[in-house]
Amino acid sequence: MALTAGAATAGCLDGVLGKEETDAELESEPDEDAITVWHAMGGDNGETMAQLGDQFHEETGIDVEMVYQGSYEDTLNQSFAAIEAGTMPEVVQIDSLHAKQILDTDAFQSVEGILPDDYPVADFLDPVTDFFTVDGELHSLPFNNSNAILYYNKDVFAEAGLDPESPPETLAEVTEYSREIVDSGAAEYGITWPNHVWFIEHWYSLAGQTLVDNENGWADDPTTVHTETAVGERLWSWWRDMAQDDLYTNPGMEAWGEATDLFYGQNVGMLLTSTASVAGAIAQSEEQGFELGTGFYPAIDGREGVVIGGASLWVPEDMSDQRAEEVGQFLEFMSQPENQITWHKETGYYPVRGEAVDQLEEDGWFEESPHHGTAFDQLLASEQTTATKRMLVGPARQVAVQLQEGSVEIFEERTDLEDGLATMKGGIEAEMERYVEARGS
Amino acid sequence: MASIELTDLTKRFDDVTAVDGIDLEARDGEFLVVVGPSGCGKSTTLRCIAGLESPTAGTVRIGDEDVTAQEPHERDIAMVFQNYALYPHMTAERNMTFGMRSATDFSSAEIDRRVAQAAATLGIDDLLDRKPSALSGGEQQRVALGRAIVRDPAVFLMDEPLSNLDAKLRVQMRTELSRLHEELGTTTVYVTHDQTEAMTLGDRVVVMNDGRIQQVDTPQELYDYPSNRFVAEFIGDPAMNMLEVTLEAGSSDPIVRHEAFTIEVPNAPETEALDGGRAVLGFRPEDASIADRGTSPTGSVPDRRRTGRGDSERTTGPIEATVQVTEPLGDTLLCYCRAGDDEFKVQTAPRTGRAAGDAVTLTLDADRLHLFDLETGEAIYHSDTDRERRAATPEP
Amino acid sequence: MGTRDTREIYGGSLGVGRFLRERGLRGTIAYLREHGVRGAVENAREDGRSLLGELRGISVAYLLLAPTLLVSAVFLYYPALEALELSFHQTLFFGGERTWVGLGNYETLLSSSAYHESVAITIAFAATVVVGVMTISLIVSFLLYEVDWGQSGYLIAAIWPYALPPAVAGIVFLFLIHPSIGTLTAVIEGATGLEVDWFSNGRQAFFVVAIAAIWKQLGYNVIFTVAALNNVPATLKEAAELDGIGRWSRLVRIYVPLISPTLLFLVVMNTIYAFFGTFAFIDLMTQGGPGGATNIMIFDLYRNAFEFNNHGLASAQSVVLFAVVSVLMYVQLRFSDERVHYGA
Amino acid sequence: MSRHSNTNANANASTSANASTGGESRRFPIDLERGLPALDGATLRAHAGLLLAVSLMALPLVIAALISFGTRATFTSVSELSLETAAQNYHDVLFRYDMGQYMLNSLLMSVIVVIGKLAVSLLAALAIVYYRFPFKNAVFGVVLLTLMLPVxxxxxxxxxxxxxxxxxxxxxxxxxxxxxxxTTVFLLRQHFLSIPASLVESAKLDGVGPLRFLAFVLIPMSKGMIAGVSVIMFIYSWNQYLWPxxxxxxxxxxxxxxxxxxxxxxVESGDIAWPLMMAGSIVTLVxxxxxxxxxxxxxxxxxxxx
Known part of the structure; x- marks a missing residue:
């Protein structure tokens, strides 16, 4: 690294600025005809995406460039910036939480328009199509969808004298199980889960209570959040009691990695997280030498249904028809049953196409790997109601952050339950109002 | 070679006037020394000649060309700095030639020839490939001189080049500079604050103070006929004594009265005008001598130091004084004497056993007296009448 | 800059400075109206120098400065002004969608108690970081300077955090003292008997992040402090030892005054670091929490811009932040004028 | 509550040092006759204070390195760490996650920024120190004010x-x-001001142009400062995150x-990549x-x- 800057500068003092220009041109311009796909699938999931991309290239000769943009948030920010800079890719993976904002940019076209005519739109699983259909059209291609399930450590259950085959189903049972685990010293804590709004959405949808008004934001822009409801009070009081009795430990804000790490380190008996970690959980449980169990997400009491999570593939507006047709082919390829099956097996996201599900059942996959089936069964057991249809809200990030920070204030008892619920409600209402005002239309 | 002429040269920095409208001429081939206390404008004058400072008013002419608006390197001058200004990362040879190689179209053969010649003149052939940090102060100064000589300029400008050297080396370099000037004959303007250097080096010496020229003259003229009190006290070490006196017309010669003594002052026509006026009597310590207790004041006095003047030994006095302090300087003894309220210095032969407290009688060399105006300090009288006769003889 | 620097020998000043000083602004304008610019320039410049020569010199000076000024203008000042303009809008989607709201954003800031808290916390945080960094780096550098051997080994170990990217520093610290899975957590709890719980305890979070920020900035300070100490003439050290002055009084009474220009430079740089450079620690370790205890202004600004896509409000916050730091900088420079001893 | 145990340690070092200020004699570190490093009280305490401070500063890096040898962020015993997992982690980070490519990009970016910034700042410093031109202080102020406009x-x-x-x-x-x-312009200006004025005056007398003076006198005489400033610029541009x-x-x-x-x-997507994170961090630190x-x-x- 020849850094004798003194000689270097003396030598090329005059041409130095010119040197930079030539360097910029040397950089290869992004390959024009490749389909650029921005996604938020890190690690192994990212690798599976790349394999699918290569496969598509072999079959159709159209080059695909899978670009990993970091977390869902980074990908969203990058997309907004790209809209400004006019450097949009062909396909963008956007988290279902951010759907409303992407719709409001009016920079994306509905996917149904470019899919091949014979595409079996109806074959998607009902809750999936239900969420991704806007104004009667499939707006973005459901791709990696999941919901949260309960992971538990059967050895810890056994040691605590709990039945390893019957995990807790209600919050009350979770408290009871956790107390057994902690008192018996089988693990330091009973349960943990990343502090993320998705988990609050699960409890609300299971209890059949919409989280925001105007039919969970689908009828019109939501104006308030239903924290001051019976469901809210029961949820957050339970959360506070669990924390105060040291049955629950807070892994940190949106601390997905830290939560799983606590579970694999056997510091905690139970873990709530996305079914997307099922493959990783199976591998790690074997490596750490404990028996893994999975079960349905514990509800407050009734089980109306779980809200869908994960993301979908959106297609920007401005592209030539010829390019749109190619993208349509790509989307069809990605949602073909065989690819859905490989995607499901390798990542844990459940398959969203009916045919794929039938295929898997024929192969007896769910018997072979029951944990993969848990989330899927939970999805099938869910009803389609406004409550189980994930909220469509403009200032999604602010709503998430206020709920998450508000929860900490409550379970750390820095504010009592009523004030806590009220502050969250007030803060979110202000953000909702600002969003509508800023968007204008 | 070229002469230098400054007409009404002025230089103001915001509120300070460094050079106040001076007119000065350095003759072709002359070694002109500009001397004065720090802050008297001598360096600024030199920098105006060099072009490093642009004068606020007035013109600078080198040879017969007005260079006031010219860039320094267009003026065919070379300058030697007090801290040598050698590039620490270049060898002596590269230091001497960097300027010429980068700004002139001399062929490198020509440059090498000049370097060899200059190195021979200065005796620094074996130092050429050494870096300044590996040279002594004297050697560095010679390299700086070499850099000036290589340019073979019309004028040398030297800004106190010797003041960073130790005393012994300074004396040695002085003789070398004189020898160099003899050999090259380049017009040189040399700035210093050391009046001994000025007297020994200068063909002529310019005494400056507060941005103005006090006097321009040959060293001996300055010494013998200072045009004002400042020059009188600045030139000569130890400085001339200054005593406030009053003048009175005497019977034959006018009388100078001091509170402690009165002496006659020979043939001073100008003094009549100042009859009864107050003035300042000036005489150099070596022009006063201590008469022995026994002999009469007007007789010749054995221990008076001869000043190489053969003609008539007129003295005047007597002055009664007491010795306060004595300073043995080896070749002479300096006695600080007090008469009345005033103190003055007297230089006598060494080993005469004079001590503090002795009461002595002094006589002054009547041909070496000076009177200065009390307010303006201008010289109004020099007792030596030789000046006209000597001025007539051609310059050495 | 004190007496006129004799180094300035290229170019010329057209006597503009002197002209203005002599006549004052109104006099100059009157003169200009009367003689016109050409006449003024003709008169103002120092005689003896060709007008053309000076103009050429001045243009060369501005040419040399052109790249710096151009890049500053285009990529620093223009965007800053744009940010100011943006601060009068409500925005969505990276500024794509913007509606004029005038001082709306500023009103929200003025009225929001959370923001007032944030400003207070930021100033407390900056003070803690600056004081912490300066004291510890001064002590470490002085010990380094005092020790006669093994200096370069200690030196490398003391300045390496400076090379560490802030984001990495944040992640590493997160794992060192994470309340539940931190590597050092058990050790600290054992040693100090404190319960490491900075996910929920606001004061603890504040100090944990402050310690991380101080730790990261030590390297930068040690470099400059040791360099300044090396420039202090060795004779002073010997003289002080002869007088039997103790190590720490020698530091405070002799060295600190002598290297005060460097310390002033470091105070300014550390303040800028504390206000603008510590965002990564907050983003990775506490996300401004718990309960806003570590929600310093730059983090709140970043979150408004990049998480809530509210660039209008974020721009308003950047204007306020700029104002706060400028005031602090001015106070620091004014306060230090008498204390700093130049020309050691 | 001691904010930083490090300060505490040094505080102890200082109090005891003061106590024995009296006969503190400084002896040559290696006592030739006895052959042992003759450490008197004060130096011993200085070394102790330094060792403590330096070890506390290095601790985070050591632990990050250790984690990068394991498979999970929380390791209970060193046994869980192993060299081939480390090799696996570093290999994954460099190739599977393209950190190698990213580092090459960062290197190219940093080298261009250093050379470009140096050239631009050298010219600016030359103008600010060696030129007299109207509104000079204002221009210098404008350059310094950019410190207050971070990304x-x-x-x-x-x-x-x-x-x-x-x-x-x-x-x-x-x-x-x-x-x-x-920062670069400021540091270069400070350095140029320490170079004696007579050098530039004698250059001017020789008719050496400002750019030649910069190239052949200023730069060779400021090699140390240029190297130092280049290090700071390299680290600054290497650590840039938000804009890229x-x-x-x-x-x-x-x-x-x-x-x-x-x-x-x-990691956020639930994958246990913390050791990879640490490996990535160590690699980017090198x-x-x-x-x-x-x-x-x-x-x-x-x-x-x-």
């Missing part, structure tokens, strides 16, 4: 400007906005810092640390700020 304050308009210039995903966007540097994150979305152009963020994204160690001497000799 986050002007990120959105800067992005739009770069987008309008068509610079998205280009090295121009990654380097040119960084070319103006207040936004202006570059083509990952083949991405820089190391954003690579870390991408690794973090991997170049700036190497530069810092290689150039520590010039850094320390020339950085006196008068």
């Amino acid at each position: 986050p304050v002007r990120i959105v308009p800067l992005f739009q400007l770069a987008a309008d210039l068509g610079w998205a995903n280009s090295f121009a966007a990654l380097t040119i906005p960084y070319l103006a540097s207040a 994150l936004l202006i570059v979305d083509d990952q083949s152009m991405q820089v190391a810092q954003v690579g870390i963020r991408l690794l973090q994204g991997v 170049p700036p640390l190497a530069v810092l160690i290689i150039f520590r001497k010039p850094l320390l000799e020339t950085f006196g700020v008068e």
Whole structure:
């Protein structure tokens, strides 16, 4: 690294600025005809995406460039910036939480328009199509969808004298199980889960209570959040009691990695997280030498249904028809049953196409790997109601952050339950109002 | 070679006037020394000649060309700095030639020839490939001189080049500079604050103070006929004594009265005008001598130091004084004497056993007296009448 | 800059400075109206120098400065002004969608108690970081300077955090003292008997992040402090030892005054670091929490811009932040004028 | 509550040192006759204080390195760490997650920024120190004020400007906005002011032009400062995160810092990549640390700020 800057500068003092220009041109311009796909699938999931991309290239000769943009948030920010800079890719993976904002940019076209005519739109699983259909059209291609399930450590259950085959189903049972685990010293804590709004959405949808008004934001822009409801009070009081009795430990804000790490380190008996970690959980449980169990997400009491999570593939507006047709082919390829099956097996996201599900059942996959089936069964057991249809809200990030920070204030008892619920409600209402005002239309 | 002429040269920095409208001429081939206390404008004058400072008013002419608006390197001058200004990362040879190689179209053969010649003149052939940090102060100064000589300029400008050297080396370099000037004959303007250097080096010496020229003259003229009190006290070490006196017309010669003594002052026509006026009597310590207790004041006095003047030994006095302090300087003894309220210095032969407290009688060399105006300090009288006769003889 | 620097020998000043000083602004304008610019320039410049020569010199000076000024203008000042303009809008989607709201954003800031808290916390945080960094780096550098051997080994170990990217520093610290899975957590709890719980305890979070920020900035300070100490003439050290002055009084009474220009430079740089450079620690370790205890202004600004896509409000916050730091900088420079001893 | 155990340790060192100020004699560290390093009280305490401070500062790096040898972030015993897992982690980070490519991009970006910034700042410092021109102090003030305009304050308009210039995903966007540097100009100016005025005067007398004077006199005489300032600029541009994150979305152009963020994204998706994160962090630390160690001497000799 020849850094004798003194000689270097003396030598090329005059041409130095010119040197930079030539360097910029040397950089290869992004390959024009490749389909650029921005996604938020890190690690192994990212690798599976790349394999699918290569496969598509072999079959159709159209080059695909899978670009990993970091977390869902980074990908969203990058997309907004790209809209400004006019450097949009062909396909963008956007988290279902951010759907409303992407719709409001009016920079994306509905996917149904470019899919091949014979595409079996109806074959998607009902809750999936239900969420991704806007104004009667499939707006973005459901791709990696999941919901949260309960992971538990059967050895810890056994040691605590709990039945390893019957995990807790209600919050009350979770408290009871956790107390057994902690008192018996089988693990330091009973349960943990990343502090993320998705988990609050699960409890609300299971209890059949919409989280925001105007039919969970689908009828019109939501104006308030239903924290001051019976469901809210029961949820957050339970959360506070669990924390105060040291049955629950807070892994940190949106601390997905830290939560799983606590579970694999056997510091905690139970873990709530996305079914997307099922493959990783199976591998790690074997490596750490404990028996893994999975079960349905514990509800407050009734089980109306779980809200869908994960993301979908959106297609920007401005592209030539010829390019749109190619993208349509790509989307069809990605949602073909065989690819859905490989995607499901390798990542844990459940398959969203009916045919794929039938295929898997024929192969007896769910018997072979029951944990993969848990989330899927939970999805099938869910009803389609406004409550189980994930909220469509403009200032999604602010709503998430206020709920998450508000929860900490409550379970750390820095504010009592009523004030806590009220502050969250007030803060979110202000953000909702600002969003509508800023968007204008 | 070229002469230098400054007409009404002025230089103001915001509120300070460094050079106040001076007119000065350095003759072709002359070694002109500009001397004065720090802050008297001598360096600024030199920098105006060099072009490093642009004068606020007035013109600078080198040879017969007005260079006031010219860039320094267009003026065919070379300058030697007090801290040598050698590039620490270049060898002596590269230091001497960097300027010429980068700004002139001399062929490198020509440059090498000049370097060899200059190195021979200065005796620094074996130092050429050494870096300044590996040279002594004297050697560095010679390299700086070499850099000036290589340019073979019309004028040398030297800004106190010797003041960073130790005393012994300074004396040695002085003789070398004189020898160099003899050999090259380049017009040189040399700035210093050391009046001994000025007297020994200068063909002529310019005494400056507060941005103005006090006097321009040959060293001996300055010494013998200072045009004002400042020059009188600045030139000569130890400085001339200054005593406030009053003048009175005497019977034959006018009388100078001091509170402690009165002496006659020979043939001073100008003094009549100042009859009864107050003035300042000036005489150099070596022009006063201590008469022995026994002999009469007007007789010749054995221990008076001869000043190489053969003609008539007129003295005047007597002055009664007491010795306060004595300073043995080896070749002479300096006695600080007090008469009345005033103190003055007297230089006598060494080993005469004079001590503090002795009461002595002094006589002054009547041909070496000076009177200065009390307010303006201008010289109004020099007792030596030789000046006209000597001025007539051609310059050495 | 004190007496006129004799180094300035290229170019010329057209006597503009002197002209203005002599006549004052109104006099100059009157003169200009009367003689016109050409006449003024003709008169103002120092005689003896060709007008053309000076103009050429001045243009060369501005040419040399052109790249710096151009890049500053285009990529620093223009965007800053744009940010100011943006601060009068409500925005969505990276500024794509913007509606004029005038001082709306500023009103929200003025009225929001959370923001007032944030400003207070930021100033407390900056003070803690600056004081912490300066004291510890001064002590470490002085010990380094005092020790006669093994200096370069200690030196490398003391300045390496400076090379560490802030984001990495944040992640590493997160794992060192994470309340539940931190590597050092058990050790600290054992040693100090404190319960490491900075996910929920606001004061603890504040100090944990402050310690991380101080730790990261030590390297930068040690470099400059040791360099300044090396420039202090060795004779002073010997003289002080002869007088039997103790190590720490020698530091405070002799060295600190002598290297005060460097310390002033470091105070300014550390303040800028504390206000603008510590965002990564907050983003990775506490996300401004718990309960806003570590929600310093730059983090709140970043979150408004990049998480809530509210660039209008974020721009308003950047204007306020700029104002706060400028005031602090001015106070620091004014306060230090008498204390700093130049020309050691 | 002692904010930082490190200060505590030094406080003890200082109190005891004061106590025995009396007969503190400084002896030559290696006592030739006895052959042992003759450490008197004060030096011993100095070393103790230094060792403690330095070890506390190095601790985070040591632990990060250890984690990168394991498979999980929390390791209970060293046994869980192993060399081949480390090799696996570092290999994954460099190749599977393209950190190698990101580091090459960062290196190219940093070298261009250093050379560009140095050239631009040298010219500016030359003008500010050796030229007299109207409004000089104002211009210097304008350059210094850029210190107060860090990237986050002007990120959105800067992005739009770069987008309008068509610079998205280009090295121009990654380097040119960084070319103006207040710190570099300030440090170079301080250094030029320490060079005796007579040197530039004698250059002028020889008719040496300002650029030749810069190239053949100023730069050779400021090698130490230039090396030192280059280290600071290299580390500054190597650690840039927010601007590259936004202006570059083509990952083949991405820089190391954003690579870390991408690794973090991997962790957030539930995958246990913490050791990978640590490996990535250690890997991105190597170049700036190497530069810092290689150039520590010039850094320390020339950085006196008068």
